[in-house]
Amino acid sequence: MSLFFLITAAIAIGGTLAAMTRRNPIHCILSLALGLVGVAGVYLALGAQFVGFTQILVYVGAVAILATFALMMTQGHIVSALIEPRRAFSRSSVSGFVTAAGVFSVLGWAAQSYRPLTPSTQQAPAAGAKEVGVALMHTYVLPLEVIGVLLTAALIGAVVIALPSEEERS
Amino acid sequence: MTPVAVDQIFVTTKHLLMGYVPAFWQPLASAILSVVPVLVVFPALFAVTTVLERKGLGRIQNRLGPNRVGPFGFLQPAADGIKSLTKEDVVPRDADKVVHFLAPILLVLASFIVYAVLPIGRNMVIADLNSGLLFFFAVGSMVELAVFMAGWSSRSKYSLLGAMRAVAQMISYEIPLVLAAVVVIMAAGSLSLPAIAEMQSGYTWIWPHWYVLTPWGFAGFVLFMISATAESNRSPFDLPEGESEIIAGYYIEYSGFKFALFFLGEYLGMFATSGLAITLFLGGWSAPFSFLTWVPSYLWFFAKLLVLIAAFIWVRGTFPRLRMDQLMGFAWKFMLPMTLVNVVDAGLWHFMPSGVVRGVVCAAVIVIPFALFSRRAQEGKKLQIRTYRYAE
Amino acid sequence: MSWIVHNLWLVAALPFAAGGVISVMKQRQRTLAAGLAVGSMALSFVLALMAFVQVLTSHGEATRQFSNFAWFQFGAEWVRLGWLLDPLTAVMLVMVTFVGLLIFIYSIGYMAEDENFKRFFCFLALFAGAMLGVLIANNLLLLFMCWEIVGLTSYLLIGFWYEKPSAAAAAKKAFIVTRIGDLGLFLGMAWLYAQTGTLLFYDAGRGCLEANALTTLAMHTTVFGLTLSSAIGILIFCGSAGKSGQVPLHVWLPDAMEGPTPVSALIHAATMVAAGVFLLARVYPLLSAGVTHGMTTTVALQVVTWVGAITALFGALVAVAQWDIKRILAYSTMSQLGYMMIGLGTGGVSVGMFHLITHAFFKALLFLGAGSVIHGCHGEQDIRFMGGLRKAMPVTFAAYSCGMLALCGVPLFSGFWSKDEILHSAFVWNLSRGPFYIGAIGALLTAFYMTRQMIYVYAGTTRLAAESTHGEHGHSGAHESPKVMTVPLLILAVPAVVLGFFGTPVWPWFQSFLEGDTANVSFGALGGAFPLMIVSSLIVFVGLGLGWLLYGRKLIVDVGALDRIESAQPGLFHLLSGAFYINELYAATVVRFTLVAASVSAWLDRWIFGGVVRAISTIFVLFAKVDSFADTHVVNRGFDAGCGSVSYGGSFLSKLQAGKVQRYLKFVGVALFVAVALLFWGGKA
Amino acid sequence: MLGVGVLKGLVETARNFFGSYVSEERLTTLQYPEETSPRIEASRSFPFLVYDGSDWQQGMRCVSCQICEKECPPKCIFIEKSPDKKPDAVGKMQFYPAKFDIDISVCMSCQICVEVCPFDAIKMDVDYNLSATNRFSDLLLDKERLSKSNEYYHEIHPTEAASVDADLAAAREKAAPKPAAPATAAVQTAGTGGAAS
C-alpha cells in the first residue's frame, strides 16, 4: 500500500464528502474540484497519467467552472438563497442516506470479497499520448466518431436549451 | 572547463550533493534540490521584471520610469515588497474568510506547479512526465478556479464581475491556446516537454530545427502568444482588471501581501506560458545558431524568456484595452478557426514531401484563411479618424 | 499501374472541392462560382479522357485496374475502400464529365437571372462529384455513400425553387421514393458483407465480384429457392429501380421536372437515372452468377428484364398523352431506362450500357432543346401553347430533330443501333419472347409520341400569343436562345447522330471494348441481325406515320382543341394522361393502409391495453374492497372505509409518480442494492 | 489586412522607446526635488497676508473687515477682530486681526478672497512644497505663518505688485492733504484698490 495512494484517496474522500455535505453550494463545488483532483491522483497511482491529467483538465477546468457559472446564473447573486437549510434528519434525507449506505454495504462487501489480485505487469504499461492516440485512431475509431457526434450534439443542444425563448428575451 | 561541463554544471552539482545524502532521504533531497532553485529564480525574475516593465513602459511613454530606489531604481521591487508586507491585511466583513484566504495561495501554487515540467536547460527539468504538456494545461486550468474563488469570496459586485469576466475570458482562450500547441504535439509525436525541446535541437547548416521556422509553427507561435496574453490577463486583454469600470477586478478586495501574491501569480503564469512557448516553438534551451552551442543551455532559455517578456511589455505599452464583445468575438471567430486551420496545415506539412513546394503550399494554407478571416473581421467597420462634437 | 489509376479519385474530388469552395463564397461572386464549377468539370473531363486512353491502350487483364487503401479499423476489421478503372468506368466517366460539362456551360446561360445562381452551381458541382464517385468506386460502401449524396443533391436540385410548393413536394417525393429503393440496396449490401466479409468489388481474388465469392454465393440457396447471389442482386436492383424510375418506384421521376427547368431535369434524365443502370452493370457478375452452373439465366436477371419491359411499355404509353414538354421527355426517359434494363437482363452489360451511352447524349440533347424551347417561349411548358417554332428557333429545331430521330430509332441514327441491339438480344432470349414484343410495341409508341410532340411544338403557326402574358411588351413571339445555350445543343447533336456507329453489328467496337477485346469488322454478323433490323425500322416508320396521320395531316390551330386520341378514345386518353393513376393508387392503398393500421392500433390501445390496465385497477379495487372490509369490520372498525379503498386502489401507483427526480433515483439505488446483493448471493451459492 | 495596424502601433512605441534614449527632448520628466519647472507669474497655490515694511505686525495691511471670511466658499478663513486699532497702509486708524487662520487643507485656491479684499491685504502664494507630517496642526496656518512681506509679493507676482503699490501710493497721496475727511478717502482707496487688483 503506497503512501501516495493513501494521500490521494484521503483527498478524494475528504473532498467529495465535503462536496456532498457543505451547505454553501459554492463550497460544495470547490470541494468537489479538490475531491476530483484526488481522484486524478488515484489514476496517477494506477499509472494512467493521460487519464489523470485529462480528468483535471475536464473536471477542474471545465465542469467545476461550468457548475459555478450555472449557480451564478440561477440564484448566485443572493448569497442567503444559496445556503441550504439544515434538515439532515428529514424523512427523505434519512431514506436517502439509508439507501446510499445500503448500496455502499453491498458494493463494499462485493469489493472486499474479490480475490486479492496483483497486477500482471510490475510496471504500468505506457498509456501516454502516443499509445492513446494510436488506440483511438485504430481500434476505437468508431467510438471516437460517435463521441465526436455526441459532443457536437450536446454542445448544440446545450446552447439551444439554455437560450432564452423569444418572449423571455423581449 | 569544457562547454559541456559548464552546460551541465548544475546537474553534476546535484549528483555530487546527492552522494552525501543517505539513500532513504534521497528522493526528498532530490526533490528539494530541484524545486528550491525554481522557487528562488522565478520570483527573483518576477522582481526584476516588475522594475523592467515599469522602466520599459516609461520609455515607451517617453518617461524615465522608477529611478529613485537603489542604482537606476533597481531596488524598487524591494521597496514594493517591504511596503506590501507591512501593509494592513484588510478582509471584508462579509467575505467568505476561508475561500478569501485560499484563493491567492491556490493561484500562486498552481502557477508554481507548472514549472515542474518546463525544461530550463539540457537535462534540467524537475519531472519529465510523459504527458507533461497535458499536465501544464491541467494545472493551468486551476488558475481559473482560483480567480473565481477570489472574486466570489470577496462579496463585492466589482470583484464578482471581474472574476466572471476573467473566467469567461480564460476559458475562451484556453481552447486556442491548447489547439495552437497541438501542432507541435503532431510534429513531435510526444507530450513530454523535454522530448519536444530535444526534437528541435538539431541544425541544418547553421539554422536550427525550431518549429517557429515552419509556416504552421510561426502561425502557431503567434496564435499561442496571443492566447497566452489573454490567458494571463495582460494588456490588451486585461478587461478583468479594467480599472476604468470595475476598478481592479477580482482582487479589488485584497490588500497587503495577498495582493502582492496575486501579482506574483500573474507574473509567474506569464513566465510559465512564455517558457512553454519557448519549449514548444523556439527550440527550448537550444542555441539559435550551430556555432553558438558552446553557450550553456540554461542561458539560452533565460535569454529567450527575457526576449518574450520584453515582447509582453512592448505589447502592453502599445495597445488599448479591448471591449468584452470584441474580446470574445476575437477568440471564437478568429482565433479558434485559425488554430483549426493551423492544425490542418501541420497535418499537410507532415504528409507532403519536403521541398520548396511544401513550404509554399503550407504558407498559402495559413495566409489565405488569415486574409479571409481578417477581411470578415473588418467588414462593415469604417476605420477612420473619429471626430468628437463636444470634446474638442 | 499508371498515374491515372492511383489518382482516379481526383476526378470526383475536383467537383467536390469546387462545390465546397463555392459553398463558402458570397452570393454575389457569380462569375467566380460558375468559373470554378466549369473549370473543375473541365479538369475532370480531361482526367476522364486520360483514364479512357489508359484503358484503351491496355489489353486483357490490364483493362481492369484498381487501387485499394485501408480507411479505418472497426474492431478487428479493416474497412477498405478503393477506386477502380475498367472499360465500364472509363466510358461512363467520359460520358458523365462530357455531358456534365455541357450542362454546366448551358446553365450559365439558363440560370443567369436567378438570384441563387451560386447555390445552384454549388449543388451542381456536388452532384457531379458524387456521381463521379459512384462511377469510380471499387467498394459497394463507397458507392453507396456517393449514391446517397447523389440522392441528397438531387433532392436539393429538384427543390431548388423551394418557394414553389409543388417543387418542395416533388423534392420530398423524389427523396422518399428513392430512399425506399435504397433500403433494399442497403439490405443487399449488408447481406453481401455478411456473406463475403468484404465490399470491395475487385481485390486480387478476394473481392465480392470475383470468382471465389461468386461461386460460394451461387451455391447457396435461401428463401423461395433463390440463390444467395440472386437474392442479393434483387435487393440491389431495388436501389437501382428507385434511382432509375422503374415501375413501382417511378412516381418521382415525372414530378422531378419541377426543378430549374431543363438543367436539373436533364441531370435526372441523362445522368443520375443512368446511375441505376450503371449499378446493375457494375454488379452484373453477381446478378449473373450461376449462369455457368447449368442454368441459362438467373432469377435476378429475369426480374430485371420483366421490370424493364413493363417500365418500357408503361412509360411509352403514358408519354403519348402528356401536354407538358418536359413530362413527355421524362416518361420517355423512363421508358428508355426500361429498355436498358431489358438489354442488361437479356444481353448483358454491353447491350444495356450501349443504349445508356447513346441515350444519354440524345436525351441530353432533347432536354436541352426543350429547355431552349421553354426559354424561348418565356417559361411556357405546355405544348398546346407552342407551335410554329421551326421558323422562330431554327437552330433549336435542327438539333432537336436530330435528337428526336435518334430517340425514335430511325435507321443510321445512334438510337437505332442501340435499340436494335436490345431488341435483338430480347428476341434471342431463350426464356420468352415477351420482352421483345413489349419492347417492339414500346418502340412504335416512342416514334408516335415523339412525332406528336414535334408536330405540336414546331409545326404550324404559333399559339403562344393566345395565352402569353408578355404580349403587350412587344415580344409576343418566340425567339431563338442565346449562343451559350445553342452551342451545347449543336455539340450534342453530333454524337446523337454518329455515336451509334461504334456499336453496329458489323463493327461492335463498343461491346468488345467493354469486354476487353479488340473489335473486328465482320459483315457476317450483319446477316443474323439484318432481318430484325428491317423489322424494327418498319416499326419505327409505322410509328412515325401513325403520328403524322393523326397530327400532321391536319395541323392544330386552336389552343383549346382536343387531342386526336382524346376525341376518339377519351377514357383511354385520360387513363394515360393520369399515368394509370399510380399516384392515386398509392394514395388509395399505401396511405389508406397506414390510416387503417393507425386506427387498429388505436382500437388495440383502447380496448386491449386499456382493458388490461382497467382490469388491473379493478383487481386493485377488489383487493382494496377486501382489505377495507377487513379493516373496517375485522381489524379496526373505526377506520374510514372510503379512505382505505382510495389509497389502496388509486393512489398507490400514483404515489410512485411523485414527480420528484430524487425519488426515482432512490428507486434506482434500491434496485442496485438488490441487484448486487442477489448477484453475489447467487455467486456465492 | 488584420495586423497591419498592430504592427504600426508596435513600431510607433518602439520608436518612442529607443528615441527616449537618443534624444533628450523627448523626455519631458523633471527630477523634482533637484530641479523644478520655471515659475509662471500667474500661478497660484494658497492665500497669504501682505505686510509693508519690516515688522509684520506693524505693517499688516489687513483691517479685519471679514469680507473674505464671508465670501470664502469652503469657509476656510477664520478672523477675530482686535480690541484696539492701529494705522493701516494708508495711514488711517483701523482694526487689525487678532487672529487670522486659514485651513489650507480645506482651501480650494479659488482666489475669491483676493478678489473681494478692499485693502489689497490678501494675495495668492505660489509655494507648493507644503507636505507636512501632521495633517491637522501643520496645515492650519495662523497669522504669523500667513504673513509675507511686500518684497516677497513683488518677487512672486512683480507686475501685479507694482500696480497695487501704485494704487496704494495714490491713495496715500489723497489721504495725506486732507486728514479731516478720512472716511471718503478710505472708500476711494477701496474702490481703486479693488479695481487695481
Next chain:
Amino acid sequence: MTPLNLFLLLSALLFSIGLAGALTRRNAILVLIGIELMLNAANINLIAFWRFGPNPEALTGVMFAIFSISVAAAEAAVGLAIILAVYRHNKTTNLNQIDTLKG
C-alpha cells in the same frame, strides 16, 4: 503496490457518497454534481481493472475512462443547460418544488 480491493472499496465509497448527495441535496446543480461523482467512481473501477487485468496493453480500461469522461462532460453541459431552462421557468432550482410530472 496497493491491492485491487482497496481501489474497488474507494470506488464504492465515492459512488455511495455521490449517491447520498444526489438523493439528499435539494439543489438541482448539486444533484448533478453527485451524479458526476458516481461516474467518476465508475471510472476508478475501469482504470483499476485495466491495471490489474490480464491484458493491460490493450488500453481498454483507459479508453473506456476517456470516453466516459467525455460523456460526463457532455452530460454536465446539457444537464446544466436544462437546469438553467428549468430555473428560468420555475424560478427555482429546488427539486422539491419541481414536480410538474407528478402522477
